Amino acid sequence: MHTHTLWAARVAAGTVLPDKRLPARLACILETFAERPSDAIPQAAGSWGQAKGIYRFLANPRVQPAALQQGLSSDTARQCLDQTTVLVVQDTTSLHLTGCHVLPELGPIGSGNLAQGVLLHSTLALTEQGAVLGVLGLQTWALSITHNFCELRERLKG
Secondary structure: OOHHHHHHHHHHHOOOOOOOOHHHHHHHHHHHHHHOOOOOHHHHHOOHHHHHHHHHHHHOOOOOHHHHHHHHHHHHHHHHOOOOOOEEEEEEEEEEOOOOOOOOOOEEEOHHHOEEEEEEEEEEEEOOOOOEEEEEEEEEEOOOOOOOHHHHHHHHHO
């Protein structure tokens, strides 16, 4: 069995979902994207039926982003227990989504406030050698036009 298959099964098993069928679906989705991490959903899925299944899973109102993040973070934390030293690296980046009109919560990004998107703050756990153990945390938000740098810095501290 491949390492990414074991990882996907471990994360899915540790994710609290409201239906016992959903962890199996999550494991398939995670494995799909572990095999093809840079592909969009239709390309990674390989068929329209598989892509539709992924879209349905992500659109399911009973599948909460917080539960998915908790499963991933918990698995990463378990991986950290095996390490003598863990490096925790943080970064905030902007996701340019100007053409995406289905997300009402977009805010200004970049200089001049011309582009629309969200900010993504990620926290990764690494070994001393730089191998990625996993994601410890993800936070997304949109800025308002009046949001300033000091407010952003305070938000990241909280």
